[in-house]
Amino acid sequence: MKIELSFTEENYLKAIFSLSTIKESAVSTNDIANKLETKASSVTDMIKKLAEKKLVDYKKYQGVSLTKSGRKRAVSIVRNHRLWEVFLFEKLEFSWDEVHELAEQLEHIYSDKLTEKLDAFLDHPTHDPHGDPIPDKDGNIELEKNHALATIEVGITCVVVGVRDSSSLFLKFLDNSKIKLGSTLKVLHKEDFDNSMLVKIDNEERSLSNQITKNLFIKEVE
Amino acid sequence: MKIELSFTEENYLKAIFSLSTIKESAVSTNDIANKLETKASSVTDMIKKLAEKKLVDYKKYQGVSLTKSGRKRAVSIVRNHRLWEVFLFEKLEFSWDEVHELAEQLEHIYSDKLTEKLDAFLDHPTHDPHGDPIPDKDGNIELEKNHALATIEVGITCVVVGVRDSSSLFLKFLDNSKIKLGSTLKVLHKEDFDNSMLVKIDNEERSLSNQITKNLFIKEVE
DNA sequence: CGTCTAATTTATTTGGGTCTAAAAATTTGT
């Protein structure tokens, strides 16, 4: 039923998936090479392999896109990755910045049963500790038009368009902090240590914890 | 600090460790080949690699034994394996016979921190779901003076505390036979002809072949 | 048309692991 894929093949699928959510159009060889820190020629090779396995659609010089089954596979790896991140963060109390590397390993242990049991154990979480949405078991993934503030790069200016966590506690905090819908803010610095962020709001510099930034939806502005 | 080992190298270490707990003396090339279902010549090759990395002591034709650091590494893999088994069994509710295969994968994800956090999360378990002892973080492992059922005298009552052969085939057999950890059984008769045993389990009389009885660890009760 | 850039092909390399066949060392049987 499910083809055995190597570690590397799975990483290519993931990369193509991630690039194609950003770019919409077919993904170029160079983009992939860039993302995976390898050479374009290597990418072409791998693409051919994946095309043979019907995981990507490939026409020479036209870039690649995932087929239905390729996408399915990619999404399920992402699902795995994010579920493990939740596990590591919530149950094992790893810190925010440690979970990614470990999940990179764990995501490749492929067993549908394991994934579903883990999902149930974690109480069907919808987002990982970085604020990224977890695909459901049918492969549906929340279309994030709205990025969490946590995912934004330094230097970008954006406006608040929503919240993920609508608890009164959180809303009260926002109120006190003078952050509201439509507030404009600019990302000045990201602290690797705890992933807190230094932002400028209303010409004031403020530090926001990851807890905050992953629950604030924003839209980039130019 | 810790050398990167391949999946295969780690499996050789595990195999050597497991064989040397049974045999006490140095482990022979053939035994390893047998256990790993490969050829003796391949084993010699790998042994040399491991010897270069100072993980085993190796003198030609004399068999191998683990060095201090080799043993340490092997034990930590076993520790990992068994902790994951506990996790899968207790938290994710996998059945007894499913956990082994998955743990075979998980054990190779090597991170001291992960192991220790997992250990703490599981509340420092001392035995895995098959009844095998979990080494502590310093690499000490409980010396099991578990007897195999095969060695027990007629008339004695005992409880199942583990298995020697943890193949899924064997575990499945036990499952079908309604024999599980903690099952109480009494030895009614030993058949000299084929060394099979007549035992009483759950008030039912059953005959168990020697193949079975020598792979079932039990503890005597009064 | 000529030029530039991105993509592809080809031929090699590297790393990891295994295997066969033959030689060498060890063990066993008498």
Added chain:
DNA sequence: ACAAATTTTTAGACCCAAATAAATTAGACG
């Protein structure tokens, strides 16, 4: 103690996955 049997080691080759450099080709565009 010595020939026979067995185990272990060598040497050489093989296979696979993946990456690479260098040369070639396709497509875009003034």
